[in-house]
Amino acid sequence: MRVRQISRPVLGILLLAVFLSTVTQLTCRSGYAADGSKYAHSDSDARFLHHIDLYDADNRKITSESTTPYSSVKTCGRCHDYETISHGWHFNAFDPDAKSGREGEPWIWTDARTGTQLPLSYRDWSHTFDPREIGITAWQMTEKFGGRIPGGSMAAGAVAAVPEVSPSLDASSADGEVIPSPRWKLSGTLDIDCMICHAQSGAYDFNQRREQIEEHNFAWAPTAGLRLGTIDGKVSRIKEGSDPEDDAIKAKLPKVSYNPRRFNSDGTVFMDLIREPSSNACYQCHSNRIVGDKGIEQRWVHDEDVHLRAGMSCADCHRNGIDHHISRGFEGEENPSGTLVQTLSCTGCHLGAQGSDADTISLRAGRLGSPTPMHAGLPPVHFEKLACTACHGGPAPRDEALRLMTSLAHGLGDKGHRDGFELPAIQGPVFTKGASEKIHPHRAVWPAYWATVVDGVAKPIAPEKVYDATRKSLRVRKDFVDELVLPKWSSKDLKEVLGDDRARIPSEEWSDDERQKLEKIQRENGETLFAEKVSAALASLEKELEAEQAVYISGGVVYARGEEPDTLTSIQLASKDDIDMVSWPMAHNVRPSGWSLGIKGCTECHSDGGKIFASTVSPVGPAPNVAEPITMATLQGMDANQRLAWNQLFSGRKTFKYIIFTSLALLLMTLLVGAGAIGAKAMGAGVANVQGQTHPESTTENEVTA
Amino acid sequence: MMIWIDRILLLAIVVIVAVLTATALPVLAGHHLGGTMLLLHMMASGALVFALPAAAIVWLSRNINSATSDFIQRCGFWALIVTGFATIATVFFCMLPYPSTQTMHQLINWHGWSGFAMVPATVLLAIGSLRWRRIQATRSATPG
Structure with missing residues (x-):
């Protein structure tokens, strides 16, 4: 009896301990398996068929009758480590805490109405501006560039840890507390859309995605991209300042009408996806076009990258693990994953990792069967001075750098009418030194923006503010350049040059002499109009922002109001960093050896006309100033006399x-x-x-x- | 006349080797040649390909015979010819359209080592020549 009385509480404690232990073990087993991951994996090279249930942002299963968009976080994130993936290179472009890495193409905020081409980056890259410092919110960045990124970081509304704008600029912040843009609650977030890259080629409609983002339907973009249904409604139609909690406003939010044929009898949807993204997926954001004198050069006159021609795909070199730290493929790259990626660069793949132990197989040359280049007769100093791409990469150099268009800057892929001279005015190839001190071909742009000057330093004004403040003074309807810098001729001008009879003939019928005269008149008219309008716009900005001095920067020139009305004067700033050329290295398309620089011998480069030194790039911007062309040798910091001496040496x-x-x-x-x-x-x-x-x-x- | 030719040649060799060595010093610190240094190096190398064969021909006969040269001088001379030949030959092969990148790297490596080996050879030659001259001067000043 006594024993029974003592054992009861002990037994109770024991039972509780056993119960808790069992529960804990079961919980752990369901969360983390023997491999240490809570996510299962197939470990096969074969495709894993994805007949899966779709879930919306509130984790509710989607049926054909649902009206909410599917969420990639809730759907893909069920079985894949979304958190780890989300730190990858493609998804941290809007993450200020991400490692900056080697300089790349900045986000160039372009507004043709105000002649703005402002290089922005959340990364610590030279000559770029942090959007938060200017007052551009993450929501605005997502609206502007969301169609050119696969989502993630601040575009996915990850603003809790990072203010959208600098606290000093955010009107909505009080006591340093930053309130995220209220538009997020209407637009939803632009989460990482896995299917952009992993959908079978042709299964994802990138233009549908772009359209949704343009209409501020961020959360609806993945559903539209996969064409799972139609989207009715536009967040852009909902007024600024509307209360997202208001039922009337909620009712205006877009609705999805799912295509019932996409749903299987068990309610699952077949997501036709592939492990390794096809090159077509990369092209959505990484296409480039060359612009010649006559506009965008046609594709058929250019060859594709020699590697693609050989049957490779982008993902063969630009690889990643589950962390999605895609190897960028440049010499000296250190992948954040810690994996050795030397042999995924040009030199590593073709020549082996420099200074490596030949016994380490993963550092040997010849990856994927890459040939060992002979470079017969090329003195080794070239490999110390030049990146591989200097001779092999980018468009074949001409006497002047060409205008280039990129998907990130010009939204290539979106159907439209482009002549190739739209802003931003990117040029290339520009042979200048990169961080590695080697000469690389670069793309380059001279920033053009409106700013206030404080202590000799230009501080860009947020583009939206510029537009609002200068709308009446600039009076540009669509295009700053077409309407102010190169205005159409008046009938008086045409009659003066062409005479009364020929004044109405089409421009194609003008003689060269007539064309030159008219172009001269156009330039003169443009200069007068530019000075008049920009001077007025600067006055408006100074008044609106109560600034001491406002300036317009373009092509390396800083324009301030002149002493006389309707005139401009050029001023110098304390630092040229904010007005100088912004450049970033380019690699593709890689040309074969027969099309490389130097194939014709030393004097192809070591002569007075050698393109790598003697070709030029001109500071170009929306303003009408015609700056002196700069030679590549100057950009490389090469002394002109020394180059002459070299050329003479090589001639003999x-x-x-x-x-x-x-x-x-x-x-x-x-x-x-x-x-x-x-x-x-x-x-x-x-x-x-x-x-x-x-x-x-x-x-x-x-x-x-x- | 021969004395002056000797002096000029010796001075030229010493100066050229000094310039070549000085301009190649960054290599020892792990840097690569470039810019003005490389230009000077190239110019001095141009002078070497003239001066070294000239010296070789002029000084050949005396450096064969032990009666006409000092031992140190002979050692310096032959070491200079051997290292100079290796230095020039390695860079010459690099200029031909035959060696691959890897071979060229190896050749340039050898070029560097043989080039630096020219320095002690030149020093020996200079010391030996001066010593020989002093011995000759002593002999001619000694009566009988």
Whole structure:
């Protein structure tokens, strides 16, 4: 009886301990398996078919009758480590805490109405501005560039840890507390859309995605991209300042009408996806076009990248693990995952990782069967001075850098009418030095923006503010350049040059002389109009922002209001960093050896006309200023006299080879004569020794002679 | 006349080797040649391909015979010819359109080592030449 009384509480405690232990173990087992991950994996090279349930942002299962968009976080994140993936290179473009990495293409905020091409980046890259410092919110960045990123970081509304704008600029912040833009609650977030890259080629409609983002339907973009249904409604139609909690406003939010045929009988949807993204997916954001004198050059006159031509795809070199830290493929890259990626660069793949132990297989040359380049006759100093891409990458250089268009800057892929000269005015190839001190081909742009000047430093004004403040003074409807800098001719101008009879003929029928005269008049008119309107716009900005001095920066020139009305004057700033060329290295398309620089010999580069040194780039911006072209040699910091001396040295290189050959022949003859003399002497000494042993008196004679 | 030719040649060799060495010093610190240094190096190398064979021909006969040269001088001379030949030959092969990148790296490596080996050879030659001259001067000043 006593025993029973004592054992009851003990038994209770024991039972509780066993219960808790069992529950804990079961919980752990369901969360983390033996491999240490809570996510299962197939470990097969075969595709894993995804007949899956879709879930919305509130984690509710989507049926064909649902009206809410599917959420990639809630759907894909059920089985894949979304948190780890979300830190990848493609998804942290809007993450200020991400490692900056090597400089790349900035986000160029372009507004054709105000002549703005403002390079922005959340990364710590030179000559770029942090959007938060200017007052551009993450929501605005997402609206502007969301169609050119696969989502994630601040575009996904991850603003809790990072203020959208600098607290000092955010009107909604109080006591340092930053309130995220209220538009997020209406637009939803732009989460990482896995299917952009992982959908089977042709299954994802990028233009549908772009359209949704343009209409501020961020959360609806993935559903539209996969064409799972139609989206009715536009967040952009909902007024600024509307209360997201208001039922009337909620009712205006877009609705999805799912295509019932996409749903299987068990309610799942077949997501036709692939593990390794196809190159087509990359092209959505990484296409480039070359612009010649006559506009965008057609594709058929250009070859594709030699690697693609050989049957490779982008993802063969630009690889990643589950962390999605995609290897960028440049020499000296350190992948955040800690994985060795040396052999995923040009030199590593073709020549092996420099200074590596040849026994380490993963650092050997010849990855994917890459050939070892001979570079026959090319002095090794070239490999220390030049990146591989200097001779092999980018568009073939011409006398002047060409205008280039990129998907990130110009939204290529979106259907439209482009002539190739739309802002931003990106140029390339620009042969200048990168961080590695080697010469790389770069793309470059000169920033153009409106700013206030404080203590000799230009501080950009948020583009939306600029537009609001200068709308009435600039009076530009669509395009700053077309309407102010290159205005259309008046009938008076046409009559003056062409005469009354020819004034109405189409421009194609003008003679060269007439065209030149009219272009001259156009430039003069443009300069007058530019000065008049920009001066007025600067006055408006100074008044609106109560700034001491407002300026317009374009093509490396800082315009301020002149003393006379409707005039402009050029001023100097304390630092040129904010007005100078912004450049970032380019690599593709890689040209084959037959199309590389230097294939014709030393003098292809080491001559007065060598493109890598003598080709030029001009500071171009929306303003009408015509700046002096800058040679690549100047950008490389090369002394003109030194280059001339080099060129002269190389002009006589062929003769010098014969001279060296003769020199070597003479030295060899000397060595042979010397060797012969030593041999003869040795033989003579040997003979003398023999003679000395036979006739001792003769030795004495020799010694006397010596 | 021969004395002056000797002096000029020796001075030229010493100066050229000094310039070549000085301009190649950054290599020892792990840097690579470039800019003005490389330009000077190239110019001095141009002078070397003329001066070294000239010296070889002029000084050949005396450096064969032990009676006409000092031992140190002979050592310096032959070491200079051997290292100079190796230095010039390695860079010459690099200028031909035959060696691959890897071979060229190896050749340039050898070029560097043989080039630096020219320095002690030149020092020996200079010391030996001066010593020989002093011995000759002593002999001619000694009566009988």
